[in-house]
Amino acid sequence: MSLTSEERAYIRSQSLARLATIGPNGPQVRPVGFVLNDDDTLDIGGPKLRESQKYRNARAHAEVALVIDDMAPADDPIAAGWGRGVEIRGRAELLTLDAPPMAPDFFSNDVIRVHPSRVISWHIAPEGQARDIV
Known part of the structure; x- marks a missing residue:
């Protein structure tokens, strides 16, 4: 998925x-730091990530969703003052890297790598170019 x-x-x-x-008690949503890789996968990091519930959830159920969104500034030429963003659904892969992909003084070497299988985006491209691609 590109x-x-x-x-x-x-x-x-x-x-x-x-x-x-998805955890033992249902859905869990958490704010996370991330890095977009050149192959369009995303690495999610954090301090002591391996000890977190989100890491255990991803180990048990590899299907995850990641939402990156904000409010467009008032002078944005595409969506002035509107919400905009990208939702990425995909498979989580748990990895330990040689170095943290971000915040090396704070984050661990463990990452949750998201391999996109579906992308939904809104208000980041000119009108008529929102997409929901499987």
């Missing part, structure tokens, strides 16, 4: 996302 150039640019302009996982 992201569009507008989706990549928007995702790279953001620093916070929300990760949805």
